[in-house]
Amino acid sequence: MPLTFDMPFDELVAYQGTNPRPADFDDYWARALADLENQAADVEIVPxxxxxxxxxxxxxWFTGTGGARVHAKLLQPTRPQGPAVLEFHGYRGDSGDWVSKLPYVALGHTxxxxxxxxxxxxxTDEIPVSGWAMATYLLRGIDDKPDNLLYRHLYLDTVRLARIVMDLDGVDPDRVGVTGYSQGGGLTLACAALVPGVKLAVPVFPFLTDYRRAWELxxxxxPYDEIAEYFRRRDPMHRREDEVFTRLGYVDVQHLAPRVRARTMLTVGLNDRTCPPSTQFAAYNKLTCEKSYRVYPDFGHEDLPGTDDEIYSLLATL
Structure with a gap:
């Protein structure tokens, strides 16, 4: 395997991450899941x-933590076969066109x-935060209490969606898969970690992991340049550096990875300078579930030939 710009491949597959894990990490997520239970879902399904x-x-539509109304496209085959697929999109993106979901529907998947x-x-996003909120999602809430980190709410939105779908008529809750690219890859791992019933997780070059390593590179x-911008404007002498990265540790998916029970397949480009390979392997190497990876030595954060076909073939087995 060729060298990456990041670190030698044999070090990648052993790397355990750099970003600190908060001491109360488990309590934080137990409280987060309890907060979700205390928020009525108010599910609405409109043709x-x-x-x-x-x-x-x-x-x-459903209501998430903080009262935000959250939207998803839902496609149900006229003759559902039991499996369901959850898709999560990339940073600043959206759920995509309806037609892109139809190959799974043709299999009988919701x-x-x-x-x-x-x-x-x-x-919508109706949760006000104090402090830094300059054109960023990653660091939104960083100067507020940890419970107001935006990604805490986004991870919980994936949990709520998974639970809603698992309860739908025609869906077998034991046959649910999750997938996504970049931010969607990070959310894939977060959802699989926080919803133990997820059977299959297929992240592609996941964002949202090992923030300090990405910054150090x-x-x-x-989107990791947002961290540097934060320090330049709010902490130019880095007096709060350890505090900032420890707080980001609450929403670092490498720390959630040991909770994943789903069979997981990671796809990574070794020349990825947007989500560096080491940050991705920091999460992968902490997985204790059945797992595998697919490596593209010459590719970065871009279309990876054959990947959509591979994902489709894998999710077809649900």
Missing amino acids: AEFQTPYARCADL VAALDMRGQGGLS DLEEN
Whole structure:
């Protein structure tokens, strides 16, 4: 295997991460899940304008933590076979076109694609935060109490969506898979960690892991460049550096990874300067479930040939 710009491959597959894990990490997520239970879901499923002869397409709405109304595209085959697929999109993106979900519907799978709150889709974001909120999702809430970190709420949105889908008629709760690229890859791991019943997780070059390592590499690539921008504007002498990264540790998926029970397949490009390979392997190496990885030595944060086909073939086995 060739060298990566990041570290030698034999070190990648042993690397255990750099970003600190808060001492009360487990209590934090126990409290977060309890907060979700205390928020009524208020689920609403409304037929969508887009329809096909072999699927019922609907806008699914639910209430997440903080009272935000969260949206997902929901497609249910007219003859569901039991499996379901949850899709999570990339940073600042949205749930994508309806037609992109139809190959799974043709298999008899239910599909739900989440719009992350405050980003490019229809979900709202109604939680005010104090402090830093300059054109960023990653660090939103960093100067507020840890419970107001935006990604805490986004991870819980994936949990709520998974639970709603698992309860739908025609869905077997033991046959649910999750997938996504970049931010969607990180959310895939977070969802699988926080919903133990997820059977299969297929993240592609996941974001949201090992923040300090990404910052130390100083690649000046969006979205991790937001950390450098924060220090330049709010802490130019880095007096709070340890505090900042410890707080980000609450929403670092490498620390959630040991909770994943789903069979997991990671896909990574070794020349990825947006989500460096070491940050991805920091999470992968902490997985204790059945796992495998696919490596593209010459590719970065871009289309990886054959990956969509591989994901489809794997999720077809649910």
